[in-house]
Amino acid sequence: MPELPEVETVARSLEPQLVGRAIVRLAKLDWPRMLTPPAPEFAALVVGRRIEAIGRRAKWLLLSLDSAWTMAIHLRMSGHLLVTEPAAAAAPHVHFALDLDDGRCLMFDDQRKFGRVHLLDPIGLAALDAAHGPEPLMDTFTPAILTEQLRDRRAPIKALLLDQRLVAGIGNIYANEALWLARIHPLTPGGALTADRIACLHQAIRTVLMEAIANQGSSLRNYRDGYGRRGTQQEHFNVYDRAGEPCPRCQMPIERIVVAQRSTYFCPQCQTMG
DNA sequence: CATTACCTGCAA
DNA sequence: TTGCAGGTAATG
Numbered sequence: 295m296p297e298l299p300e301v302e303t304v305a306r307s308l309e310p311q312l313v314g315r316a317i318v319r320l321a322k323l324d325w326p327r328m329l330t331p332p333a334p335e336f337a338a339l340v341v342g343r344r345i346e347a348i349g350r351r352a353k354w355l356l357l358s359l360d361s362a363w364t365m366a367i368h369l370r371m372s373g374h375l376l377v378t379e380p381a382a383a384a385a386p387h388v389h390f391a392l393d394l395d396d397g398r399c400l401m402f403d404d405q406r407k408f409g410r411v412h413l414l415d416p417i418g419l420a421a422l423d424a425a426h427g428p429e430p431l432m433d434t435f436t437p438a439i440l441t442e443q444l445r446d447r448r449a450p451i452k453a454l455l456l457d458q459r460l461v462a463g464i465g466n467i468y469a470n471e472a473l474w475l476a477r478i479h480p481l482t483p484g485g486a487l488t489a490d491r492i493a494c495l496h497q498a499i500r501t502v503l504m505e506a507i508a509n510q511g512s513s514l515r516n517y518r519d520g521y522g523r524r525g526t527q528q529e530h531f532n533v534y535d536r537a538g539e540p541c542p543r544c545q546m547p548i549e550r551i552v553v554a555q556r557s558t559y560f561c562p563q564c565q566t567m568g
Numbered sequence: 569c570a571t572t573a574c575c576t577g578c579a580a
Numbered sequence: 581t582t583g584c585a586g587g588t589a590a591t592g
Contacts, residue, residue, distance in 0.1 A: 296586060296587090297586060297587095300586075353586095353587080368587080368588085369586090369587090370574095370586090370587050370588075371575090371585070371586060371587055371588095372575085372576080372577095372585085372586080387576090404575095405575080405576055405577070406574085406575045406576050406577085406585090406587095407574080407575050407576075408574065408575065408587065408588080409587095410588095449569085456587090458587095458588085465586055465587070466585095466586060466587085467586060468586095511586095512586075513586095514585080514586065515577090515578090515585070515586080516585095516586080517586070534586095554570090555570080555571080556587095557584080557585085
């Protein structure tokens with residue numbers, strides 16, 4: 295469910311609740327395959343440790359412990375994290391919970407069980423970092439870098455935007471929204487985009503992600519922040535999940551096609567291949 | 569490269 | 581009953 299803006303919102307909402315807290319117990323684990331390493335080793339490495347900082351890389355949440363280890367959490371499609379009273383860990387989709395030293399509990403609720411929690415040493419953390427492309431909201435993401443990434447690529451630009459090795463953190467919603475904003479047809483081969491269109495796309499990616507963060511992300515089904523609050527960006531979608539509705543720019547009905555096995559929404563009039 | 573698998577729940 | 585859902589890894 296969450297893309298970069300949602301994960302960023304979760305990180306910011308968890309920070310005041312978790313930084314400085316110590317982990318006192320692995321309180322629940324009813325879906326063991328979500329955890330690496332396995333529970334006994336995991337518990338031995340985290341119990342008694344303090345959470346020093348919370349960050350994000352791509353769609354991964356990173357909890358730095360006061361040791362060499364980092365807890366890396368991926369919410370995948372339906373996961374969310376909450377800090378609340380320990381009794382709430384009994385809820386049916388809470389698969390993992392850590393008791394904290396303030397009497398509260400960090401819990402991972404995940405209906406579809408795709409989410410993952412990994413404990414990484416510095417080498418593992420470096421590998422995670424290296425597996426992803428530039429962060430689109432950092433200065434390292436430039437039109438020149440994007441041009442480099444798209445050179446000679448024949449795949450549709452929509453598919454390329456979902457590839458985390460090209461640019462980190464974009465998912466299905468914001469790929470659709472960024473292409474609409476840049477007026478680019480989702481089937482345009484990546485390598486066929488001209489320099490000015492790539493510059494436009496670069497700016498569009500940053501704009502849609504920053505706007506979504508300002509609205510605490512999009513809550514369609516499961517997404518909530520670390521306090522259980524919904525985002526409001528879903529109220530501002532221009533094309534996502536709006537097949538048949540008029541394009542906000544030209545009134546032509548939005549179309550739905552499938553690209554890279556994902557629903558793709560676009561305006562057939564104002565989004566072009568060239 | 570494109571399928572398929574991983575899971576559950578909801579709406580058509 | 582079928583298809584679809586904010587993601588990615590593992591297969592052909």
